[in-house]
């Protein structure tokens with residue numbers, strides 16, 4: 205297969221830095237390589253150690269390049285953190301062409317008009333994502349080019365970020381010898397890799413439970429209506445386990461991965477296992493019910509914080525169909541039941557699935573952001589054109605419809 209230009213994404217997370225390289229082929233984008241390195245200079249989207257972060261970027265990129273057999277010079281960079289904010293805005297312009305037919309520059313002008321918001325000097329606009337257009341009062345237009353009218357309006361989702369936080373991330377990228385092709389708010393990247401157009405149309409909450417943060421994106425009617433980050437992720441569970449069982453963070457992480465569960469009720473007999481003491485010289489017996497008493501309340505708290513963040517920002521009458529959990533935290537056994545309990549919605553685990561060239565090793569929730577960067581970066585968010593929505597297995601979702609504000 206003839207391969208076109210390569211596209212690379214760089215996700216600098218709290219626990220790991222991940223680079224993905226893809227190239228366009230006949231069937232669309234295909235992943236050629238993925239590389240990973242531990243992150244030790246990044247916390248919750250914020251650079252805490254420049255040199256460490258540069259090293260992690262270099263290592264992850266080099267591994268991806270070796271696997272792909274290509275060299276990359278430009279990367280789409282994921283950004284996240286509490287400094288990220290989002291809002292919805294509207295732009296209006298007059299269609300000026302002689303025959304009053306909307307042309308591409310009109311669309312650019314109207315999206316630019318929607319970017320006029322009150323912006324503090326230390327903040328910058330990262331995205332202005334069109335949700336839908338209105339022409340002479342006719343709303344719900346997904347692609348206005350070629351249509352006739354005098355007044356073109358657009359509803360956009362605007363994402364802004366703290367300029368210095370972003371500058372520090374980009375400085376690390378630059379020092380690692382890479383140019384930034386673009387920046388993408390991470391939950392939007394994760395959404396691009398894991399969500400189906402039908403889900404975005406019906407209404408879906410994407411939660412990327414990482415190590416330090418939980419990134420949120422809410423889609424309704426095909427477009428994003430809310431995006432945010434809350435500063436809690438899977439590492440807080442590990443901390444709680446370390447404190448509760450009086451052991452090291454590393455041992456607590458093992459215990460979490462092997463025995464941890466988000467199930468609200470035990471699904472098996474109480475099990476006993478040995479946990480190393482803080483000095484590592486002896487072990488102590490712990491039961492799965494003791495572990496659950498530590499993990500479950502914290503998992504529920506993460507989802508309650510996410511829900512509170514969403515409820516604040518979405519109209520009260522808005523119905524949603526589903527919650528999709530991705531990010532490394534999605535590996536926690538039974539995490540779906542905790543999310544279902546809090547949101548009162550069906551829940552599925554999201555793995556990268558919307559791109560070719562994926563081996564099972566890449567089809568893991570912790571790679572959703574990195575894979576999504578190569579998808580979302582160059583294309584931006586396009587309004588989906590629904591094919592046969594409401595039919596087949598997806599039709600079932602409608603019967604689950606419920607309001608998360610009940």
Ligand SMILES: Nc1ncnc2c1ncn2[C@@H]1O[C@H](COP(=O)(O)OP(=O)(O)OP(=O)(O)O)[C@@H](O)[C@H]1O
Nearest residue numbers: 217218219220414415416417438439531532533535
């Ligand atoms: N099997 C597992 N069970 C429970 N948690 C797991 C498992 N595997 C990984 N995790 C958790 O996933 C988290 C890391 O997820 P991820 O790799 O998505 O984070 P990140 O992108 O580095 O961080 P962030 O997005 O917060 O900056 C860690 O808290 C880790 O403990």
Ligand SMILES: [Mg+2]
Nearest residue numbers: 217218414573
């Ligand atoms: Mg992440």
